[in-house]
Amino acid sequence: MSLTNLKDGLNTGIDSLDYEHRKLVGVMEAICDSFDRADSAPEVSDLFGKLYAEASAHFALEESLMREKKYRLYDAHKADHEQLLDQIRNMMEACEDGKCTDCGMNLRACLEAWFAGHVTEADSGLRGLAGPSG
Template structure:
């Protein structure tokens, strides 16, 4: 697609905040990366910039999913297999989009952003909300996640995030 992507506004409001600091912070970072991808596409940055941001999103997504899966394993979460299957399908799709971007298929820009935002909102509101309802607060249960966070920076989570697509 040539030209600028049509813009709409997504607000990460309190309905997307689950009350588990680590998971909410990761979700904030995922929205931030999607916003960076939209910005790279909208400003006409070269293919390499879009691929770089998409690769960063893919890497952070894998880190976040590994943390959630460690939580599920540690707590014997009954829906772990189904939850992980959602993760696996999303990672495969995101990696496919990254490969298409790398191949020059920028026609998929709107499709990619719409899919990412819709999937993330739905996954948070349904699948992750169900998981968090079964977990103790991170402050009360830090041990199973310590290895997952050893090399990451902290991200502040406010009540609102605007993501333009």
């Protein structure tokens, strides 16, 4: 699955979350595009900073929604968010040479796996939380 496919393929059905997921994929695309150009190391590191900031804000939004709705898997979901943020820091170093020293995949595949795994396994459970019936 490409990053572009991820934008359309992962829908929780909650508009505000889906919008932010697409924005996060946009930052990931920018990281990969920048990485493919020569001498882009400072920009790549700035973009990883942006990904970290936007992902933090996004996770906070999901967590407030889950608290508001007394979501039963809140603790596990929040723990996963914390792990994802740690992984951004690791990914930046691990992918310095274009191939992740942790998973052996290239940067693009590594980013895709990072995001798609959480959205399909955890965020998909949020479907219906913001629905009209609450």
